Amino acid sequence: MSDFNISNLGLVGCGGAGFPTHVKLAARNVEALIVNAAECEPLLHKDKEILLHRTQDFFTGLIVAADLTGAANVYIGLKKKHADLFNFMEKAIPDRRIKMLPLGDFYPAGDEYELVYEATGKLIPFGGIPLNIGCVVMNVETLMNLGLNRPVTHKLLTVTGAVSKPCTIEVPIGITVSEAIALAGLNNLDGMRVIDGGPMMGKLVTAPHTDIVSKTTGGLIVLPETHVLIRKMTASDSTRTRIAKSACDQCTDCSELCPRALLGYPIRPHKAMRTAQFTPYAQTDYAIDSVFCSDCGLCSNFACPEDLPPREMCAIAKRYHLGKGVKPASFQGSPQVHPMRNMRRVTVERLIKKLGLLDYNHEAPLQTVSKTFNKVVLPLKMHIGVPVTPTVKLGDKVKAGQLIGAMPDGKLSAALHASISGTVSSVDDKAIIISKE
Numbered sequence: 001m002s003d004f005n006i007s008n009l010g011l012v013g014c015g016g017a018g019f020p021t022h023v024k025l026a027a028r029n030v031e032a033l034i035v036n037a038a039e040c041e042p043l044l045h046k047d048k049e050i051l052l053h054r055t056q057d058f059f060t061g062l063i064v065a066a067d068l069t070g071a072a073n074v075y076i077g078l079k080k081k082h083a084d085l086f087n088f089m090e091k092a093i094p095d096r097r098i099k100m101l102p103l104g105d106f107y108p109a110g111d112e113y114e115l116v117y118e119a120t121g122k123l124i125p126f127g128g129i130p131l132n133i134g135c136v137v138m139n140v141e142t143l144m145n146l147g148l149n150r151p152v153t154h155k156l157l158t159v160t161g162a163v164s165k166p167c168t169i170e171v172p173i174g175i176t177v178s179e180a181i182a183l184a185g186l187n188n189l190d191g192m193r194v195i196d197g198g199p200m201m202g203k204l205v206t207a208p209h210t211d212i213v214s215k216t217t218g219g220l221i222v223l224p225e226t227h228v229l230i231r232k233m234t235a236s237d238s239t240r241t242r243i244a245k246s247a248c249d250q251c252t253d254c255s256e257l258c259p260r261a262l263l264g265y266p267i268r269p270h271k272a273m274r275t276a277q278f279t280p281y282a283q284t285d286y287a288i289d290s291v292f293c294s295d296c297g298l299c300s301n302f303a304c305p306e307d308l309p310p311r312e313m314c315a316i317a318k319r320y321h322l323g324k325g326v327k328p329a330s331f332q333g334s335p336q337v338h339p340m341r342n343m344r345r346v347t348v349e350r351l352i353k354k355l356g357l358l359d360y361n362h363e364a365p366l367q368t369v370s371k372t373f374n375k376v377v378l379p380l381k382m383h384i385g386v387p388v389t390p391t392v393k394l395g396d397k398v399k400a401g402q403l404i405g406a407m408p409d410g411k412l413s414a415a416l417h418a419s420i421s422g423t424v425s426s427v428d429d430k431a432i433i434i435s436k437e
Helices: 046-053 055-069 083-092 112-120 140-148 177-182 228-234 237-247 269-278 288-292 298-303 310-323 348-355
Strands: 032-036 073-079 098-103 135-139 154-161 167-172 192-196 219-224 375-379 403-406 422-427 431-435
Touching (some): 032 140, 055 135, 083 098, 192 228, 219 228, 228 298, 269 288, 269 310, 288 310
Parallel strands (some): 032 135
């Protein structure tokens, strides 16, 4: 990486909260570098398309990451059901350190706790991170961007759902969600809602005509506003709490199928439901184990036979207890894998059926985008950490790839670059807007 300092590329984790990559790659002498290519969320195909069509860039970035971290072993976690792609990748491996890691077709196979255990047989300690046991987990697109060795200006994402042409596209960061969806053949979003991310852990887009495609947008799923999944996602906390209070019969199915519980972590969603039934969260620590919830949504969207909201009750309890200073690392003991873990995994096929997404389960091939975009809105914070400091002012002419936001000294952040060439038409403490003349 002689042409750029990695910290100046604006690299962040493309599949999660946007952790700055240069900080992750500061780890040294790690035992295992693990690639999350599981893509376990239903309907999304972006990572598979990258592996198939951007193979060389991906492997270049993977080798750079392995060299920087000194990883003794490198694993690419890919579901073995994708047999053709799995064999293609295995034959294309350019470095003896790299091995394919076959994963089952279960959700959430891409959870880093699951990946680390599948690759190494080790469990992350309570309140820990993969590095605590010598592991670094990275995303496919992040490694591709590293291999490209240039500032991050574009985003690959799957656009699918109630669209005429499901596809995976590469677009400038900062275009609107509606502009991206139009590339999949849908121009009218009346009566529709959009999920940013997967159907299990994604978030509803509140204003698709103004909300933007960010560095962490991995997919856009369009569904009718009457779809059962949308109705669940739009329910208020008060409605969910009322449902939990009135209907839960404490069958414990949510806890029996909880992926983190099956790995041995002390999370029991049925306890959060019980707490909701009997007392306000501010008066109890009964659901304190909710701090271990990964928010995967399997309990609410699959396990509960009555379609109740244990995930949402865990989220309320988790916010409360973390706000009171509870730390998962303070829990005693260590995780022990449940003996029934393999038997209780939920396949993605079953999940798609339960979510009512069979009609939208289509391939989304990589599509070339020729459209020119006239404006981008680039938030100063698309990553974990603090916002960048603008390095441009109103009226400045900028070129695509030019640095427009610098990381504050000594702070966790990720550099920001212009995604199109044009003129800076707005700068404030939230975002930089670039418009073509």
